[in-house]
Amino acid sequence: MRLVVTGANGFVGRHVVAHAAGSGWDVSGVVRSNGAARVVGGSGGHPVTLPDLERDALSRAFEGSRAVVHLAQIGAERGGQSYEAVNVDLTGRVVEACRRAGVRRIVYFSGLGVARYGMSRRCTNGYFRSKLAAEALLVRSDREGVVFRPSYIVGPGDAFVPTVLAAMAEGEVERPGDGSYRMQPIAVADATALVLxxxxxxxxxxxxxxxxxxxxxxxxxxxxxxxxxxxxEDGRPARHRVREVAIAEAERRARDGGYQGMLPDELDCLLCDEIADHHPLEALLGRRLTPLDTALAAAVRAA
Ligand SMILES: NC(=O)c1ccc[n+]([C@@H]2O[C@H](COP(=O)([O-])OP(=O)(O)OC[C@H]3O[C@@H](n4cnc5c(N)ncnc54)[C@H](OP(=O)(O)O)[C@@H]3O)[C@@H](O)[C@H]2O)c1
Known part of the structure; x- marks a missing residue:
């Protein structure tokens, strides 16, 4: 009943640690800093602080674990971080450390759209390429990889809902283009239950x-x-007008430093118009997924 989570202080990681600990698992959260370690402790996990995340230290941290849930990844190259170093090379070290520690199963979060790399322009960027490369590392290894390709994950602590609520309270929300591009948000509570x-x-x-x-x-x-x-319905001020910004303008601002905090690859993820069949998840979970409004309400209450 031991489980190890990398990226355990992140949005999904915190929820996975809390849910697993609450379900009786002995959960260790691998992080890089003392501040992150405190987050893991606050979620009910045992922090393991490894500033360099090097292979031998990871291997020792993984020993005796039923599985490793690998969430330490980046969605954009900020502050000198590269997709190659974090999303690809770190995943390679995690796979190798699992092999050395005798951990058979690795649960990995990729990105919805990876399957259309080279087919859809917005799914053909450095972010999706690195996720595809990380998936390939799992496929080529002798470990049992389980890959989840998320759309937007919604729930307490996500970055999107508080930002939009703040704009709504100010009276205006900016929207790139006509907003016809689709997504398929999943409740973080479902995502964590699916991980287990x-x-x-x-x-x-x-x-x-x-x-x-x-x-x-x-x-x-x-x-x-x-x-x-x-x-x-939660009693918040949300009578706003929507101001449309041309997609080309949003892309220009993303390239010039960030459009509403999004770098170009993150804007691609918003605009990529990816949806998928949710039924395999319900078969894995053995129940229906949480309705969208319920998932949004949980995020709003926590914001
Ligand atoms: N949330 C979503 O809607 C969504 C959608 C699609 C895909 N995903 C994928 O789901 C996974 C989890 O997402 P999330 O929302 O929980 O992400 P998050 O909140 O950004 O957390 C990312 C985690 O990765 C760690 N990390 C960042 N840079 C690192 C580095 N250079 N070396 C080692 N660790 C590093 C962070 O630790 P520090 O605090 O130390 O930086 C943090 O623990 C990621 O693989 C993400 O790509 C999420």
Whole structure:
């Protein structure tokens, strides 16, 4: 009943640690700093602080674990970090450390859209290439990899909902283009339950790759409307107007340092219009996924 989570202080990592600890797992969270270690402790896990995340130290940290949930990844190259170093090379060290420690199963979070690399322009960038390369490392290894490819994960602590709520309270939300591009948000509570289901399912089970999507595809424009309604039901000021910004202008600002905090690859993730079948997740979980409004309401309450 021992589980190790990398990236354990991140948004998903915190929820995985808390859910696993609450379900009786002995959870260790591998992090890089003392501040991150405190977050892991606050979530009910045992922090393991490894500033350099080098292979031998990872291997020692993984010993005796049923599985490693590998979440330490970046969604954009900021502050001198590179996709190659974090998303690819670190994943390679995690795979090798699992092999040395005798950990058979690795649960990995990739990105929805990886399957359309080279087919869709917005899924053909450095971020998706690094996720594809990391998936390939798992596929080529002798470990049991389970890959989740998330759409937007929504819930307490996510970055998107508080930002949009703040703009709604100010009276204006900016939207790139007409907002017709779709996404399929999944509740973080479902994502964490699915991680534990992936950890405990029998060896050899199929599929090994899941699109991590919620039960309902929505356009971004519709998502903003739904979030506003849920926010008003929670008693929040969300009577705003939407100001449309041309997509080319949003892209220019993303290239020039950030559009609403998003670098170009992150803007691609918003605009990429990726949706998928959620039924394999319900089969893995053995229940229905959380409805979108319920997932949004949990995020709004916590914001
Ligand atoms: N949240 C979503 O909607 C979403 C959507 C698609 C895919 N995903 C994928 O799901 C996974 C978890 O996402 P998340 O939202 O929890 O991400 P997050 O909140 O950004 O957390 C990222 C984690 O990675 C660690 N990290 C960052 N740079 C690192 C480096 N150079 N070396 C080692 N660790 C590093 C961070 O630790 P520090 O605090 O030390 O930096 C943090 O623990 C990621 O693989 C992400 O790509 C998430």
């Amino acid at each position: 289901a992936a950890v405990t399912r029998p060896s050899g089970a199929f599929p090994t790759v899941f699109d991590l999507v919620g039960p309902e595809p929505v356009s971004f424009a519709h998502l903003l409307d739904r979030l506003a309604r849920v926010a008003r």
